Amino acid sequence: MRHRQAIALAAVAWVGLTGCDGPDPNNLETYYDDPVPTSSTVPSPVEAPVSPAKAAPAPKAAPDPGVLAARALLSDADVAGEGVQPGSSETAGCLADGPSASSRTTTWRYPSGSELSHRVFVFPDRTAAQAVAETGCAGKTVSVPAQPGVDLQRAWRQGKTCTVLLVRGTLVAELTVSATTESRAVDAAKRLLPAMTAKLTAQP
Structure with missing residues (x-):
């Protein structure tokens, strides 16, 4: 057992x-048998798209001096309060055209026969302030209200004529008022200064 x-x-x-x-x-x-390791597939690197090079902006063309001067001129609406009518002749001012300056002029006539003239000069070489600084109108200096946005201003009176020069950048605006009396000429110039300045400072 x-x-x-x-x-x-x-x-x-x-x-x-x-x-x-x-x-x-x-x-x-x-x-179970150990699994047979499989080789992993490595994805090929994807190339980032290359954006085309941006073309440099074309430089802005400088405005035509004549067009620029015309834009800064007083219009009939600007001087309507003076009771004037468009004139047919140009009134000579104390700032002469230089070889590098372009200008436009417009004139009006008072019922009394007196004249109002507005001229705008363009100095492409940026000698506008220098041109005015070197200019001296005949007569006595006149004190007029300082205008905002301008680089330089000067005013003279001679007899029954008052002349005001304003400078901004390459532009020079010249206002000449001939009235029946000296005081009326100066007063008219002072009345027109704001409109004259607005037109001048509105230009590029």
Whole structure:
């Protein structure tokens, strides 16, 4: 009896030892074969699109001096309060045309026969302030209200004529008023100064 039990135990022990050699069905790490590693595909680098070079903006063309001068001239509406009518002749001022200056002139006539003249000069070489500084009208200096936005202003009176010069950038505006009396000429020039300044400072 004891001999049979010993044989049975030995058989069970042998089965247990041989069972360790095979894969454990409950162990997933040993039951299946290791997966074969696959090589990963590295995407090729994508080149960023190159934007075309922007063309440099074309430089702005300088305005025509004659057009610029015409834009700064007083209009009939600007002098309507003076009771004048368009004139047919040019009134000479104290600022003469230089070789580098372009100008436009407009004139009006008072019912009394007196004249009002407005001239605008353009100095492309930017010597406008110098031209006025070197200009001296005959007569006495007149004090007129300082105008905003201008670089330089000067005024003279001689007899029954008053002349005012305003400078801004390359432009010079010359206003000449000839009236029946000196005081009337000066007063008319003072009345027209704001409109004259507005036209001048509105230009580029």
